[in-house]
Amino acid sequence: MTDLAAVKAALKTQAVETPSWAYGNSGTRFKVFAQEGVPRNPQEKLDDAAKVHEFTGVAPTVALHIPWDKVEDYSALAKHAEDRGVKLGTINSNTFQDDAYKLGSVCHPEAAVRRKAVDHLLECVDVMDATGSADLKLWFADGTNYPGQDDIRARQDRLSEALAEVYGRLGDGQRMLLEYKFFEPAFYTTDVPDWGTAYAHCLKLGPKAQVVVDTGHHAPGTNIEFIVATLLREGKLGGFDFNSRFYADDDLMVGSADPFQLFRIMYEVVRGGGLDAEVAFMLDQCHNIEAKIPAIIRSVMNVQEATAKALLVDRSALSAAQAAGDVLEANSVLMDAYNTDVRPLLREVREEMGLDPEPLKAYRACGWAEKIVAERVGGEQAGWGA
Ligand code: AOS
Ligand code: ZN
Ligand code: ZN
Numbered sequence: 001m002t003d004l005a006a007v008k009a010a011l012k013t014q015a016v017e018t019p020s021w022a023y024g025n026s027g028t029r030f031k032v033f034a035q036e037g038v039p040r041n042p043q044e045k046l047d048d049a050a051k052v053h054e055f056t057g058v059a060p061t062v063a064l065h066i067p068w069d070k071v072e073d074y075s076a077l078a079k080h081a082e083d084r085g086v087k088l089g090t091i092n093s094n095t096f097q098d099d100a101y102k103l104g105s106v107c108h109p110e111a112a113v114r115r116k117a118v119d120h121l122l123e124c125v126d127v128m129d130a131t132g133s134a135d136l137k138l139w140f141a142d143g144t145n146y147p148g149q150d151d152i153r154a155r156q157d158r159l160s161e162a163l164a165e166v167y168g169r170l171g172d173g174q175r176m177l178l179e180y181k182f183f184e185p186a187f188y189t190t191d192v193p194d195w196g197t198a199y200a201h202c203l204k205l206g207p208k209a210q211v212v213v214d215t216g217h218h219a220p221g222t223n224i225e226f227i228v229a230t231l232l233r234e235g236k237l238g239g240f241d242f243n244s245r246f247y248a249d250d251d252l253m254v255g256s257a258d259p260f261q262l263f264r265i266m267y268e269v270v271r272g273g274g275l276d277a278e279v280a281f282m283l284d285q286c287h288n289i290e291a292k293i294p295a296i297i298r299s300v301m302n303v304q305e306a307t308a309k310a311l312l313v314d315r316s317a318l319s320a321a322q323a324a325g326d327v328l329e330a331n332s333v334l335m336d337a338y339n340t341d342v343r344p345l346l347r348e349v350r351e352e353m354g355l356d357p358e359p360l361k362a363y364r365a366c367g368w369a370e371k372i373v374a375e376r377v378g379g380e381q382a383g384w385g386a
Contacts, residue, residue, distance in 0.1 A: 002311070002312050002313070004345075007308065007312060008349050010275055010307070010311055011058075011304060011345075011349045012057075012058075012349060012353055014058050014304065014307055015058055015059070015060050015061065015281065016056075016058055016059050016242075016281045016300045016303050016304075017061045017062065017063050017089045017090060017280060017281065017282040017283065018059050018062055018282075018283050018300070019062070019065070019282065019283055020042060020045040020046070020062055020063060020065055020069050021382040022283060022286060022292060022295075022296055022382070023038065023039050023048045023292050023293070023382075024038055024039055024045065024292075024380050024381060024382030025038050025380065025381045025382055026286035027286075033288060033289060034381075035291070036373045036379075037369065037373035037374075037375075037379065038372075038376065038379030038380065039379055039380065040378060040380055041380070042064070042070075042077060043080050044376065044379075045062070045069070046062055046077070046080055046081045047084060048293050049062040050085055051363065051368050052297055053085060054085065055297055055355065055356065055359040055362050055363045055366075056297055056300045056304075056355075056359050057350065057353045057355045058300060059086075060085075060086055061086060061087045061088065061089030061090075062086055062087070063089045063090040063091075063092055063137070063282055064088055064090070064091055064131070064133070066091060066092065066094060066123070066127055068094070068382070074131045075130055075131075077131065078130075087132075088131040088132065089280075090134075090135040090136070090177070090280060090282060091124050091125075091128050091131070091135070091136050091137065092139070093120060093124045093136065093137070093138055093139075095120060095121070095140060095142075096140075096185070100113050100116060101117070101141070103144075104140075104141075104142035104143070104144075104150075105140060105141070106121075106140060106142065106158060106159055107142040107150075107158045107159050107162075107191045109150060109154075114158060114162060118162050118165055118166065121136070121166045122165075122166060125166065125171075128171075133174075134173055134175060135175050135176075135238070136174065136175070136177065137177045137179060137239075137282075138166075138176060139179040139181065139212075140159075140192055141185050142186065142191040143183075143186020143187075143189050143190035143193075144188050144189045145187050145188050147188060152189055155189075155191050156197075159192070159201065160201060163201055163205055163209070164205065167206065167208065167209060175208050175210055175238060176205070176209045177210055177212045177238040177280065178198045178202055178211055178238075179192070179198070179211075179214055179241065180192045180193060180194050180195055180214075180217060181193065181214065184248060195230075198211045199211055199231065199236055202238075203236070209238075210236050210237065210239070211231050211238055212238050212239050213227060213228060213231070213239075213240050214240070214284055215240065215241065215243055215244070215254065215261075215262075216241075216243045216245040216248070216250060216251060217241075224264075224265055225261075225268045228265055228268040228269060228272070229268040229271070232269070232272030232273070232274050232279075233272065237272075237277070237279050238278075238279070238280060239279055240265075240280070240281055240282060241282050241283070241284030242255075242262075242281065242282065242283050242285075242299070243285045244256045244257035244258065251284065251285050251286045252285065253285060253295055253298055253299045253302065254285065254302050254303055255299070255302030255303065255305070259305075259306065260338060262303070262306040263310060263337075263338050265306070266303075266306040266307050266309070266310035267309075267310040267313055267334070267337075270307070270311055270313070271315075275307075281303065283296065283299055285299060293363065293368070293369065294360055297359050297360055297363055298360065300359075301359060301360075304346055305342050305346065308345055309337050309342055312337040312340055313334060314336070314337070318330055318333040318334065
């Protein structure tokens with residue numbers, strides 16, 4: 001039997017961080033379809049993020065990206081967020097959009113380019129000091145396209161050296177979250193291609209370095225929940241970049257392509273105590289053709305639904321079936337939770353939180369979408385291709 005009060009309490013305290021870049025225009029390398037009313041500056045991205053939190057109640061922080069969200073005064077930006085009921089969250093670095101980074105950033109063969117990249121990462125920690133953000137998220141586009149292009153091992157040494165310098169700059173209560181991705185933009189080798197490489201670097205660095213699992217960054221068929229279980233078991237799961245993929249790094253709404261996979265991941269999170277640990281639940285998505293704010297609300301709700309189902313798994317019945325070697329019963333216990341319609345439960349949770357039980361309908365009715373179309377002209381491109 002599951003304790004419904006405990007399930008509700010866990011759902012009320014869950015926090016999903018939304019990314020500033022998801023509020024801006026984005027597209028593929030073929031076309032960016034501009035939408036009316038998108039934010040023109042970091043402050044307006046925070047205004048939109050505040051709406052997502054207002055209607056879901058569980059999206060209290062916003063991830064920033066430097067330099068896309070670069071401002072003169074980060075304390076003022078933090079105040080802008082707080083005045084609207086949200087806080088600044090993870091700081092995302094960018095060592096991939098400058099011409100200098102053609103052959104890599106922290107793994108580049110030239111020391112001067114590596115210096116530039118590390119200086120940027122150190123500047124991101126300065127930003128964290130100013131915003132009060134706890135986490136620095138590192139994703140490196142570094143890699144090679146052709147066998148022999150560069151020395152695979154030397155690139156690992158350069159990576160290790162750069163990470164150590166940035167790690168040394170972290171203050172108390174600050175973490176470095178290292179993200180892996182198996183390919184793209186490099187096509188032959190990627191310098192942090194998988195959780196094993198990220199884990200090895202984080203282990204060597206120390207307790208403030210942890211691994212980020214971006215759900216879109218795996219080869220088809222990869223058992224992501226196994227990775228989650230392993231990282232949690234080792235105390236090295238720093239967080240998630242949630243999104244959905246059909247083919248590669250599609251950055252579609254989390255839970256849209258494979259809700260069952262999201263449930264399996266969230267079950268391992270629940271099973272491994274990850275809801276109580278310092279695991280950051282972030283979205284890393286782009287909304288190229290759909291309206292952005294409702295898509296982000298939908299995504300937050302999808303995470304909630306998967307979490308609710310994971311919390312509803314009858315853990316004692318599951319353990320008993322597993323201990324008895326009852327394969328079919330064990331599978332049934334898990335599937336019963338997955339097949340539960342948790343929407344009524346979540347409506348109740350929202351009502352108990354003083355929210356409208358239907359966030360999407362409430363958002364549509366509030367007039368914000370019309371207001372931003374009328375007021376914002378010339379919204380900015382997120383800066384991210386796909
Ligand atoms: C890139 O593929 C990664 O998913 C990054 O996490 C992210 O999309 C980028 O750094 C934007 O901040
Ligand atoms: Zn990501
Ligand atoms: Zn990605």
